[in-house]
Amino acid sequence: MMDQHMLCDDGFQNVAEGSQVTGFALLARLPYYRGLGLSMVEDIAVSVDGQAVPRETVRLALRGRSWSLDELESCFDEKWNFGEKAQVVVARTGGLAAGPHRVDLAIRYRVSYLPFVPTTRTGRVITLAA
Amino acid sequence: MTHDIKRGVSLYSFQNDTFLRTMSLEDCIRTCAEIGAMGIEVVGEQTFTGWPEVGMPEAEIAHWHALMERYGTTPVCHDFMLDYKRYKGRPMPFDEQVASVKRDLDFGARLGMKYIRALVSISPDVLVACAGYAEDKGLKILLEVHAPLHFDHPWIIRHAEAYEKSGSQALGFLPDMGMFVHRFPRVWKERFVRNGVPQHIADFIERAYEDRTLSEYVLLDVQQMGGTGPSIAMAETLRHNAAFEPKRMLDFMPRIHNIHGKFYEMTEGDVEYSIPYDEIVAVLKKGGYQGYICSEYEGNRWIEDAHPVQSVEQVKRQHRMLCRLLDQPIPAALLA
Numbered sequence: 001m002m003d004q005h006m007l008c009d010d011g012f013q014n015v016a017e018g019s020q021v022t023g024f025a026l027l028a029r030l031p032y033y034r035g036l037g038l039s040m041v042e043d044i045a046v047s048v049d050g051q052a053v054p055r056e057t058v059r060l061a062l063r064g065r066s067w068s069l070d071e072l073e074s075c076f077d078e079k080w081n082f083g084e085k086a087q088v089v090v091a092r093t094g095g096l097a098a099g100p101h102r103v104d105l106a107i108r109y110r111v112s113y114l115p116f117v118p119t120t121r122t123g124r125v126i127t128l129a130a
Numbered sequence: 131m132t133h134d135i136k137r138g139v140s141l142y143s144f145q146n147d148t149f150l151r152t153m154s155l156e157d158c159i160r161t162c163a164e165i166g167a168m169g170i171e172v173v174g175e176q177t178f179t180g181w182p183e184v185g186m187p188e189a190e191i192a193h194w195h196a197l198m199e200r201y202g203t204t205p206v207c208h209d210f211m212l213d214y215k216r217y218k219g220r221p222m223p224f225d226e227q228v229a230s231v232k233r234d235l236d237f238g239a240r241l242g243m244k245y246i247r248a249l250v251s252i253s254p255d256v257l258v259a260c261a262g263y264a265e266d267k268g269l270k271i272l273l274e275v276h277a278p279l280h281f282d283h284p285w286i287i288r289h290a291e292a293y294e295k296s297g298s299q300a301l302g303f304l305p306d307m308g309m310f311v312h313r314f315p316r317v318w319k320e321r322f323v324r325n326g327v328p329q330h331i332a333d334f335i336e337r338a339y340e341d342r343t344l345s346e347y348v349l350l351d352v353q354q355m356g357g358t359g360p361s362i363a364m365a366e367t368l369r370h371n372a373a374f375e376p377k378r379m380l381d382f383m384p385r386i387h388n389i390h391g392k393f394y395e396m397t398e399g400d401v402e403y404s405i406p407y408d409e410i411v412a413v414l415k416k417g418g419y420q421g422y423i424c425s426e427y428e429g430n431r432w433i434e435d436a437h438p439v440q441s442v443e444q445v446k447r448q449h450r451m452l453c454r455l456l457d458q459p460i461p462a463a464l465l466a
Binding site for chain 2: 001003033037079112
């Protein structure tokens with residue numbers, strides 16, 4: 001559900017530390033009808049222009065805190081709220097070129113009552129702000 | 131036995147609008163009040179940001195009560211989740227599950243609810259262990275009997291037996307009308323065709339559903355027709371959905387206190403395409419049901435890839451239908 005709303009058109013940008021561009025970020029929503037504690041967000045897979053980014057370069061950022069995907073598993077005091085836009089930050093020296101990129105996103109999350117672990121996918125061309 | 135069937139809405143129905151922030155909580159409550167659906171149900175973790183991991187500030191609770199007062203609506207049910215798979219690779223220990231449900235009872239009480247909804251997979255032992263606490267709070271815990279489970283399934287029988295043995299009236303049931311899908315929903319079929327199911331296979335599965343063919347046979351047939359991916363997924367819906375009998379609710383009526391008015395598509399003629407609400411309401415009247423039918427629109431996820439989701443219009447159509455079936459006057463906001 002909410003598949004096409006997982007990936008936001010806004011907020012796709014490079015991120016910098018000082019004068020150094022260290023990666024890029026996009027905004028994503030959890031494709032679910034409620035919020036979910038972060039320990040149940042199992043994976044956020046990102047690919048850009050058909051190339052998967054390494055899992056260890058991905059972090060989830062919410063309201064001033066951020067976690068690596070492995071760190072999410074032991075976070076029990078925060079949640080990705082219903083409809084909330086989170087920043088998915090990918091470390092990549094130099095970031096991405098401004099302009100359109102094909103971005104694919106797959107989020108796997110553990111839901112207590114489901115007899116399977118769902119992965120929801122979406123993807124389209126979005127434009128990196130100059 | 132005299133029935134007292136009231137109309138309500140689960141705000142789950144407006145999930146696409148609240149997810150995208152095109153409707154606020156107040157917009158939802160006002161919409162319900164305008165159509166005379168005065169009972170309000172929520173999924174706590176949808177409506178209340180931060181619950182339960184981060185807690186809930188008193189100001190949010192006060193806002194909720196102010197809205198109830200402003201629009202004359204009544205809090206009915208908080209659907210809690212209990213994430214017993216919170217820890218990867220190990221289930222939440224029993225005592226922690228009980229403590230978690232008690233926190234949701236506290237939350238339900240703060241919201242002024244009469245009931246909290248338990249998901250069907252929760253152990254009867256956990257709920258029985260919370261019964262006394264619920265009684266003290268003046269709340270009931272209602273197990274949502276939801277497809278593919280149903281009132282004749284041994285898991286539900288086990289719950290019913292545990293509730294009787296407990297002697298507590300604080301444990302009961304909340305049937306979801308998605309147990310009574312008597313016709314393959316048109317919005318499902320159309321979605322599966324968009325997902326790539328060949329028309330002849332989609333027609334075959336729909337016909338097999340009308341024939342009430344056992345899902346395992348249908349799956350094998352679809353495989354032998356060359357069905358792959360989406361065709362198998364469409365056939366598998368028959369494993370998770372069925373045309374159970376509304377009258378099976380009658381045996382459980384003393385413990386049924388809330389109802390999910392699940393629906394997938396209200397047509398322009400104000401009829402649910404796949405779920406026989408005329409039959410359902412007749413059973414509820416016969417059983418002397420006293421409580422709310424809370425709309426639960428779930429067609430959204432089946433159409434959102436191709437059509438705008440019109441939650442409010444769909445809910446309005448369902449309430450026109452309910453007014454008709456319940457012999458209630460139709461509010462002005464539903465006449466337009």
